[in-house]
Amino acid sequence: MEASDSTLSHAAYDSKIEGNIIFTRLDAAINWMRKNSLWPMPMGLACCAIELMATASSRFDISRFGAEVMRFSPRQADVMIVAGTVTYKMALAVKRIWDQMPEPKWCIAMGACASSGGMYRSYAVLQGIDRLIPVDVYISGCPPRPEALIEGLMKLQEKIEQEESFKSQKTEPVEA
Amino acid sequence: MSATTDAATLGIEEVVEFRGETTISIPLEKLEETLKKCRDDLNYELLHDISSLDHLGEEPRFEMVYELATLDDSKHLRIKTKVAEDVEVPTASGIWKTANWHEREVYDMMGIKFADHPQMERILMWEGFPYFPLRKDFPLAGKESEMPDVAFTGVAPLEGGPFVTSPGSTNGEPRAKGES
Numbered sequence: 001m002e003a004s005d006s007t008l009s010h011a012a013y014d015s016k017i018e019g020n021i022i023f024t025r026l027d028a029a030i031n032w033m034r035k036n037s038l039w040p041m042p043m044g045l046a047c048c049a050i051e052l053m054a055t056a057s058s059r060f061d062i063s064r065f066g067a068e069v070m071r072f073s074p075r076q077a078d079v080m081i082v083a084g085t086v087t088y089k090m091a092l093a094v095k096r097i098w099d100q101m102p103e104p105k106w107c108i109a110m111g112a113c114a115s116s117g118g119m120y121r122s123y124a125v126l127q128g129i130d131r132l133i134p135v136d137v138y139i140s141g142c143p144p145r146p147e148a149l150i151e152g153l154m155k156l157q158e159k160i161e162q163e164e165s166f167k168s169q170k171t172e173p174v175e176a
Numbered sequence: 177m178s179a180t181t182d183a184a185t186l187g188i189e190e191v192v193e194f195r196g197e198t199t200i201s202i203p204l205e206k207l208e209e210t211l212k213k214c215r216d217d218l219n220y221e222l223l224h225d226i227s228s229l230d231h232l233g234e235e236p237r238f239e240m241v242y243e244l245a246t247l248d249d250s251k252h253l254r255i256k257t258k259v260a261e262d263v264e265v266p267t268a269s270g271i272w273k274t275a276n277w278h279e280r281e282v283y284d285m286m287g288i289k290f291a292d293h294p295q296m297e298r299i300l301m302w303e304g305f306p307y308f309p310l311r312k313d314f315p316l317a318g319k320e321s322e323m324p325d326v327a328f329t330g331v332a333p334l335e336g337g338p339f340v341t342s343p344g345s346t347n348g349e350p351r352a353k354g355e356s
Contacts, residue, residue: 088329089302121332123309123318131330
């Protein structure tokens with residue numbers, strides 16, 4: 001069978017079987033499915049949560065990026081969006097909810113407070129949620145506009161695209 | 177009747193008038209009696225707020241501040257009383273129910289205890305937190321503490337932060353000068 005480079009790249013598509021079969025890499029398929037159906041766990045703790053709600057509603061419409069299914073049960077969520085000031089009083093509760101989320105899971109630190117404590121250099125505020133749980137994307141802003149959150153989500157999608165999902169499950173040791 | 181004449185009714189000679197606000201200072205022993213009189217005889221039905229001050233280095237160290245008002249908003253009265261360390265203040269929660277939470281906040285932040293309070297527990301920080309964070313000798317950056325499975329605290333980096341006053345200036349909070 002003769003085939004040039006250009007036809008080879010389209011070899012996955014055969015019109016004789018009506019385009020119902022697509023060849024791809026397993027990683028690419030898994031990542032494609034994961035990144036376009038991210039179910040967020042909205043960890044709204046302060047004013048960032050208002051912007052998070054705005055992002056979810058009609059004007060900005062996060063469902064255009066497949067992340068509109070806000071789950072208030074951690075067991076059904078893929079990405080935790082930490083939106084707001086994490087106080088020490090709340091910190092272990094956030095960690096507990098994170099631990100209950102099934103793998104694979106990701107975390108977006110939305111806004112200055114979740115990323116670094118923000119303007120709260122104080123006895124009461126955890127200086128960044130990354131001191132407790134691993135963060136994939138940090139979003140600057142106080143609070144970030146919905147566009148920034150969507151940009152952050154797209155960055156996370158790009159990151160998921162690069163993952164070797166089949167070879168290595170994204171795991172994190174669970175403390176007993 | 178105005179807040180000033182009320183002060184006279186209460187037998188207080190020292191009245192501070194500042195921009196239409198009336199403040200009286202009374203000794204701690206007369207506090208409960210005075211608050212009751214204000215509520216029952218002088219129509220101060222409303223307790224706006226209870227706060228506390230820390231005059232570190234002075235004796236007595238603390239000061240309680242009660243903000244009273246009438247329901248029709250016609251007069252306001254501020255009552256202050258000095259409190260020494262380790263002295264319990266009589267609770268006002270029997271006079272105004274709202275005093276319950278205000279006094280718990282004062283206890284939580286400043287460590288002043290209230291006698292006969294129905295529930296003398298912290299209200300913002302968790303039970304077991306070992307410090308009183310609004311005291312002057314508590315650093316702005318916080319201190320480390322650990323309560324397994326409940327909560328922990330750490331020290332916030334202040335160096336170069338937005339609240340660090342420049343060295344040598346005396347107007348700012350002394351504890352915020354880059355020390356953490």
